[in-house]
Amino acid sequence: MLVTLKQILKIAEAKSCAIGSFNSPNLESLQAILAAAEELNQPVILMHAQVHEEMGLCKMDEIAPIMLFMADRAKVPVCVHLDHGTDLSYVHRGLELGFTSVMYDGSALSVEENYANTCMAVETAARYGASVEAEVGSMGAREGGDGDGESIYTDPDTAKWFVEETGIDALACAFGTVHGFYLSEPKLDFERVSKIRSMIQVPMVMHGGSGVSTADYKEVIKRGIRKINYYTYMSKAGAVAISNKEYGQFHDAVNDAIAAIKEDVKQAMITFGNL
Ligand code: 13P
DSSP states (O other): OEEEEHHHHHHEEEHHEEEEEEESSSSHHHHHHHHHHHHHHHHEEEEEEEHHHHHTTHHHHHHHHHHHHHHHHHSEEEEEEEEEOSSHHHHHHHHHHHHHHEEEOOSSHHHHHHHHHHHHHHHHHHHHTOOOEEEEBBBBSSSSOOOOOOBOOOOHHHHHHHHHOOOEEEEEEEEOOSSSSSSSSSOOOHHHHHHHHOOOOOOOEEEOOOOOOOOHHHHHTTTTEEEEEEHHHHHHHHHHHHOOOOOOOOOHHHHHHHHHHHHHHHHHHHHHTTT
């Protein structure tokens, strides 16, 4: 059942848990994520990241119709979300294709430019009945861990102003997580999460969900994180499952990878959903 981000995050708010938000850059990851969600009877967010196209993965125009088709048929609530749309034209295309939620990512811009572009994204998304996530501060490295950015933690006063003036539905905050593999153990700024939560009226999003300890997931969820973006470790689980075997058939390798990704996603859902 296809839902918006606003609708799915209401479920998270009511249960004081977080919804797992997983990148699905190909059919196999989509199958694994939805199988995990249906098996655990959990709402789920499927994400297409703009940056994955640069890594040779599916184009939005190819994968979006499949994401939407499968989300619609799923037995659990599914939001189909555009992750880190850095161009307004790309965000617009996502809305045209039917995404029920988009993230406009202006975190590399000045706060004024980020604000102005986010306002435009909110106005456009409203015409499609879709939700909008935006980011204040910066995660630094992008998905896959590349990018030269240094992390700039979200300032609570700026976050309050930004949320109130843009009318976004969810706020991505930087407080110590990064995309991709961690080079050293992440040290999360829990006080910052609580402070921002006390000042804004919309759910908070944690990006860079891979490699965080179970205790830290629990702590940020307790302090108000309602959406956790997760990809690197589920992708690694698929790779590890097929790395030491010899396959005669490609489809056997694919099926083993899907099974491993599904198990990894299930574990993440159990933690995020307080199951
Ligand atoms: P990881 O790279 O930590 O899995 O995070 C994914 C993410 O935040 C996508 O937006």
